[in-house]
Each structure stands twice: as structure tokens, then as C-alpha cells.
Amino acid sequence: MQSRYWFWMLLSAPVILILLGWHMAIMHLEGLLGHMVSISAQPLAWEDVMARGRNVFVVTSYVLLLGAGLFHGFFGLRTILMEYWPGKAAEKVISRSCLVAGIILFSVGTYTTLTFHFFLPAP
Amino acid sequence: MPLMEFVIQRFNRETDSEPRWERYQVTTHLGMTVLEALHQIQEQQDASLAWRYSCRMGICGSCAMIINGKPGLACNTQVHDLNAPIVHVQPLSNFSVVKDLVPDLTPMFEKHSSLKTYLVRQDASKTEALEGELAQSPDELMRYLQFSHCTKCGACMAACPTVAIDSAFLGPMPLAAAHRYNVDSRDEGFEARKQKVSALHGAFSCHYAAECSSVCPKGVDPARAIQLMKRDLILDLLKLRQKSAPASLAPSPSAAKPSDDIPQAPEFTVKT
DSSP: OHHHHHHHHHHHHHHHHHHHHHHHHHHHHHHTTTTSOOOOOOOHHHHHHHHHOHHHHHHHHHHHHHHHHHHHHHHHHHHHHHHHOOOOHHHHHHHHHHHHHHHHHHHHHHHHHIIIIISSOOO | OOEEEEEEEEOOOOTOOOOOEEEEEOOOOTTTTTHHHHHHHHTTTTTTTTOOSSSSSSOOOTTEEEEETTEEEGGGGGGGOOSEEEEEEOOTTTSEEETTTTOHHHHHHHHOOOOTTSSSTTTHHHHHHTTSSEOOHHHHHHHGGGGOOOOOOOOOHHHHHHHHTTSSSOOOHHHHHHHHHHOOTTTOHHHHHHHHSSTTTTGGGOOOOOOHHHTTTOOOOOHHHHHHHHHHHHHHTTTTOOOOOOOEEOOOOOGGGTTTTOOOOOOOOOOO
């Protein structure tokens, strides 16, 4: 079973690298990249945030980044905690706590992202 | 003959509650090993000093201990190579201590044997009957040769930061030994070992600090073995691991026809 988790963790790493890099480029490097490609000069402006929220590709990538990041992070946290507290009982508590926390955070994050896409009015 | 100070950790689990340090002055000479120094201390200063040793030549791995903070073999470490006026000697870390410099290696060997670190064959009854030798090419030999040099001294286990935290972690020696058999063309035990090495506290718990490889007195690279094992486990998960038929019995030397250009051996000079 660990092989399966490990495989998904390996797979999530390049997903995070690409999508987080893309996110960082758009949100924080507009001054640098704006000279080379067409990037908004005001990424935090209401119109720009709404425009991204309505874009299916952007919303999908945000949900994917959220899932990959949460899985990668919580799998790493679980590994560290299990080293300090080995044993069957601790294993169950740690695994289930990480799973529940991950599902809650993924639900909240996905709801927030989809809200932009489906529920907020067009500017 | 320069004098050197040896500071040795002493502990007797039957009488002491915690370890203590004791100092000894040792007259050293060029080429003197830490093992020789320990013998000199025992013979001339303190007969109660205990440590484990056997071959005195870096083969058996019995005398592994922490020398100036680094795991190594006492018989393989010359005191002048340490370049320090004081030599600190401790038992291997990450093990409980039986007495002085003697660690209790039982947990390591229990993990080692739990991984079926021997040739596993489906036709065991046939191969154990010694009907012949299992054929193996030089390339197949090279796949596991360096890992087979392990002497089970425990230096890698003492250096491993994961073993220090997670006592259930299988550790570099047992995992490297399991990989050594997994990649042996004569073996069919991958499936039998997979359950254990891919479980929690198995190969995937290795953080690749690679301290095990840096301290191994035989030049084995357990960290590499574990990373290769991780790769094999993932490839097996994806059904991409290359599987080949296990080595079959080679024809016995008597059944083979010698090449024509090999000259005949001379007659025995002593007739019986």
C-alpha cells in the first residue's frame, strides 16, 4: 500500500512544481514576465481575479494544485509523525487525522474556487 | 612512541544506571589500530573493559563502534589516521548496550531475517539437493556483487538518522540485504519480501541521508540499494518491473566438453 501512496506523492511533486510555478509567475512576477508575455499588471484587481475565476482551465488547475499540494503535504506530515510515534494505534490515529484534515481543507478550497466560477455575478 | 588519550564509554547494564566516561593513556606506534589500543588498555590498565571482535582484519565486522563520533571498525582504523590527540570510543548508537562497547545487535538481525535474506526458489527441493550449480552471467553478478560485501557490522544502522528516530524502521543493512537478493538472477523471492519492505517503516521511510553509505567500512552503498528498491517497488506497482525466469541449473563441469586449445594438465608428480 505504501508503494501506491509513494507513487502518488511522486506524481504530485511535478504537478505542484508546474502549477505553483505558473501561479507564482502570474501573481508575483508580473513586473518581470510582463515584458516577455502578456500578463496582467494588476493580478489582484477585482476584474482580473474574476476573469481568472471564470476561466475553466484556471479553476481546474487551482483545484488540481490544491489536491496535489494537500496530498503531498499531508503524506509528508504523516510520514514524519509516524517516525516519532510508531505503532498500530498511533498509525490509525495519524492516518485518519491527516485524511480528515485533508478532505476538509480540500472541500473548503474547492468550494471557494468554484464559487468564483459558478455563483458570483459577472463584473 | 607518542602517548594518546583514549576516552571510552563504560556501562554495565547489570550494575550501572547510566554510562560514564573513563580515560586511559595509551602508548601508540605507527600503524597501531584502535583495536590494538583496546587490547593494550585491557591487558595493562583495566581487564574489565569489554568489546566484541574476531578476525582483526576488517572481514567479520564484529568490532564496529563509534570512534571519534563516526561509526567504523576498530581493527580497520589506525589511531594516527584520526589526527586527534584524544580518541573517544563509544558503542554503536541506535542499539542498546550489553556492556561497555558491546551493542545488542538482536533487533537488527531480527529485521534482517524477517526479510528472507537468502535465495528463495520455487524449486527449492531440486536446488537444495545440489544437483548442480545455478548459472549466472558476469553481468547478472555485477547487479548485486557490491551489496554482497556487507559484513552485517551495524555501522550503517548506527549512522542512520531514521533508525535513530524510528525504531521500527527496517534500516539500511536489512533493506540492502533484501535488495541484494531481489536483484540476484537466481532468486524468486521478490514477491515474498515485497509485503514487508513496502509496508510502513520499510524502504519508503528512508530519507536518503546516505550516512549509511558514507560510513560503511566495506564500501557498500546501502542508500543506493534502498533507492533502487523503491524504484523496483514502484515499477512493480505499475506492472513495469522486468521479470525474467530464474537461473536454471548449469551443466556440471564433468559434463562439459573442454575446448580443444586448452592443453592437458601435466601428470601428477606424486603417484599414490
